[in-house]
Amino acid sequence: MKRRHYLLLAVVVVLTLVILNLSPRTATQFKLALGSLFLPLFGLAGSGQQVAEKAGNAVVPRKDLLKQIEQLRRENAELKVQLPRLAELERQNAHLSAQVGFKQSSRLNIKLARIIARDPANWWRNVQIDLGKRDGLRVDLPVRTAEGLVGRVSEVSETRARVVLLGDPTCPVSATVRDALNNVVDQGVIKSPAAVLDEIFVELNFLRNATAVKPGQLVVTSDEGGLFPKGIRIGEIVDVRPVDFGLVHVARVKLAVRMNALDDVWVMMP
Amino acid sequence: MSALNTLFILALAFVAVFVESSFGGLRRLIGVQIDLLPALMVYASLSSGMVTVSLLAVCGGLWFDALSANRLGVSIVPLLVIGFAIQQFRHLILRQETYTHLVLGFAASGFAPLLALAIILSYGGEPILGWGTLWQWFAMTVLGGLLVPVYFQLFNRVYRVLGYERVIESTYRADREIARGRS
Numbered sequence: 287m288k289r290r291h292y293l294l295l296a297v298v299v300v301l302t303l304v305i306l307n308l309s310p311r312t313a314t315q316f317k318l319a320l321g322s323l324f325l326p327l328f329g330l331a332g333s334g335q336q337v338a339e340k341a342g343n344a345v346v347p348r349k350d351l352l353k354q355i356e357q358l359r360r361e362n363a364e365l366k367v368q369l370p371r372l373a374e375l376e377r378q379n380a381h382l383s384a385q386v387g388f389k390q391s392s393r394l395n396i397k398l399a400r401i402i403a404r405d406p407a408n409w410w411r412n413v414q415i416d417l418g419k420r421d422g423l424r425v426d427l428p429v430r431t432a433e434g435l436v437g438r439v440s441e442v443s444e445t446r447a448r449v450v451l452l453g454d455p456t457c458p459v460s461a462t463v464r465d466a467l468n469n470v471v472d473q474g475v476i477k478s479p480a481a482v483l484d485e486i487f488v489e490l491n492f493l494r495n496a497t498a499v500k501p502g503q504l505v506v507t508s509d510e511g512g513l514f515p516k517g518i519r520i521g522e523i524v525d526v527r528p529v530d531f532g533l534v535h536v537a538r539v540k541l542a543v544r545m546n547a548l549d550d551v552w553v554m555m556p
Numbered sequence: 557m558s559a560l561n562t563l564f565i566l567a568l569a570f571v572a573v574f575v576e577s578s579f580g581g582l583r584r585l586i587g588v589q590i591d592l593l594p595a596l597m598v599y600a601s602l603s604s605g606m607v608t609v610s611l612l613a614v615c616g617g618l619w620f621d622a623l624s625a626n627r628l629g630v631s632i633v634p635l636l637v638i639g640f641a642i643q644q645f646r647h648l649i650l651r652q653e654t655y656t657h658l659v660l661g662f663a664a665s666g667f668a669p670l671l672a673l674a675i676i677l678s679y680g681g682e683p684i685l686g687w688g689t690l691w692q693w694f695a696m697t698v699l700g701g702l703l704v705p706v707y708f709q710l711f712n713r714v715y716r717v718l719g720y721e722r723v724i725e726s727t728y729r730a731d732r733e734i735a736r737g738r739s
Contacts, residue, residue, distance in 0.1 A: 291606045295640055298610045302636070305618075305629035306679070313628040320622035327574045403623055406576035408589055408692045409673065409683030410625040414577075440625075448625070455682040456625070482688030483587040546584050 318443035321414075325445065328402045332416075396552040397421060399429075402446065411454040411485070411545070412437070417553060418445040426513050428554045434519035434542030435459065435507060436551050447553075451545050452520065453479035453488045460511035461490055461520055463537070464504045471498045473508060476520065480538050485545040487524065489536050496535030499526050505539050515554065562608040564714065565600050568707075569593060569616040577623045587688065588695040593620060594664040595703035597635050599711065601642035602651050602660075609639035630675050634668035657704040665700025669693055 308316065399415035417423050419442050429436040429449045437457050441448040450457040455478055463471040472495045480487035493499060503523045509516040521541040529536050572592035583589045593616045600612045617632030624631075642649070642660065650656045670693070676683055 291640075291643065294606050294610050295636070298614060298632075298636055301614065302617075302629050302632045305632070306627065306675075308628060317622045317628050320618055323570075323619070324574055324577075324623065327571075328578070331574075331578050403577040404580050404583070404589075405624050406573060406589055406591070406620060407624045407626055407672075407683075408669075408696070409676070409685065409689070411684065412625050414623070450625070454625075454684065479684060482684055482686040483691065546580070 314441055318441065322443060322445070324403075328416075328446075332400070332402065395555040396430075397423075397555055399447075399551050399553055401548050401551065411451040411457075411479070412440065413449050413451065413548065415447050415449055415551060415553070416445070418443050418447050420444055422555060423447050423553060424556075427556070428514045428518070429551050430518055430554060431543050431548070431551055433544075434521065435514065436543055436545070436548065438513055439553065449551065451485075452476060452541060452543075453485065453545070458511070459514060459520065460508045461505050461539075462508040463490070463493075463499050463523060464506060465500075466503075471495065471500075471503060473510070474537065476505075476539065486541055488521070488539050488541060490523075490539050491534070491536055493526070493535045493537060496526055496528075496537070499523055499535075499537055501525055558604065558608075560718075561604055561711075562611060564711065565596065565604065565608060565612055566615055569596055569612055570619060572596060573616065573619040573623060576620075586695060588692045588699075590699045590703075591620075591665065591668060591696055592700070592703060593617075593631070593635060594638055594668040595661050595700050596707055597639045598642060598657070598660045598664050598704045599707040601639040602646065602649065602657075603711070606640075606643055609643055610636070613639055626672070627676060627679050627681060630672050630679075631668075633675060634671040637671065638664045638668060654705050654708075657708060658701055661701030661704030662697055663701075665703075666693065666697035668700075669696055 305313075305316075397417060399417040401413045402416050403414040405412045415429075423439055423442050425439055425442055427439045429438060435452060437449050437451040437454070439447050440450040440456065452459060453476070458475055458477040460473070461476050462473050465471050472493050474490040474493045476488050476490050478489050478491075479485070480489050490505060501523050505520045505522060507514040507516060507518040507520060519542045521539045524538040524540050526535050526537045528534070576589055576592060580589065593612075596616070597609070597612055601609050613632050613636035617629065617635050620626070620631040621628045642664075649660070673683060673685075
């Protein structure tokens with residue numbers, strides 16, 4: 287009996303070693319295939335959530351709904367007034383850019399995605415979204431919300447993708463600190479969270495001109511890393527402190543996006 | 557019953573991994589996601605054989621890693637070590653005692669993340685670690701350990717529903733009745 291146990295153990299150990307030493311590409315393919323087993327459950331959870339939302343909507347008093355409609359109607363009217371003005375400004379901008387020889391920035395092409403799962407391990411920060419290759423997603427596309435940057439796509443399967451969030455060491459972001467007049471104050475790299483337990487703050491490392499960095503200043507993406515477009519809001523400076531006996535300074539940044547309360551994100555398509 | 561038990565355990569492992577990745581209420585509340593698999597492995601190793609333990613380690617570990625950024629296969633090793641160790645000393649363990657379940661649950665839930673992290677670091681991974689990791693480890697150990705008696709209760713109920721009802725024989729025998737009084 288014991289001999290059979292050891293034999294079985296040996297088989298499983300060999301299998302585990304083989305799996306652990308698979309090439310990254312094969313391991314990723316294998317992971318995506320295994321993860322697709324959960325798709326029916328994800329679908330079921332999504333449907334359940336929708337039903338719950340519908341049930342919740344059904345009990346909202348008519349008075350509140352009318353109030354919301356009125357508010358939205360007013361916002362819509364305001365936006366309609368602003369739209370021709372913005373269109374005219376865009377036209378002027380394109381005309382002047384063409385005259386000066388500026389490269390035209392392409393129109394914002396985004397796709398809305400729903401968060402379907404979070405990493406079950408405590409030591410990674412990533413989520414899975416319900417868009418995949420069939421929706422045109424590929425690795426390294428930036429992901430954001432209306433408030434700011436969320437992270438980047440790290441793995442893509444046919445129907446879903448993994449998004450590694452800001453603060454995870456595998457998602458370094460080159461960032462720029464700007465003052466109230468939108469002037470560049472300093473640059474750095476966001477590579478780690480400020481603390482393990484909070485998903486609100488991250489650390490901005492490798493500051494060059496730390497004395498000019500002040501609390502409240504805006505932190506946005508710079509295009510130095512090559513992955514993220516310039517100017518996406520990341521958050522704002524909370525404080526700056528010296529580390530390594532004052533040789534370098536690290537700033538704590540309060541993220542614009544609440545990572546632990548994400549439901550929907552936008553993937554910025556090429 | 558043994559095959560059914562294995563099937564139930566694997567099905568529960570699948571659902572447990574899904575629950576861990578889909579429902580983050582506890583993570584939002586205390587900043588920790590509890591790992592449900594080590595406690596299930598304690599139940600499996602106390603109630604089933606080595607085949608079930610091996611299947612749970614491989615399937616549970618692979619499912620967990622598929623939804624995680626872990627290197628594929630990392631979660632198999634801790635589960636296998638826990639299951640095999642308990643199997644080796646199974647004859648010495650008081651399997652029906654809640655106290656035993658709790659102690660084994662705490663030990664397994666505390667050990668699994670440590671070994672997983674050691675493997676990740678040895679393969680050059682960069683997990684997010686800091687002082688908060690101690691809190692996460694403590695919460696995983698305590699809450700994970702408390703799950704073992706819950707699993708036992710759950711499976712006992714399932715088998716009570718699915719199995720034949722046990723006939724409890726009374727000590728009273730009608731043919732041995734002593735008739736008292738005048739006849």
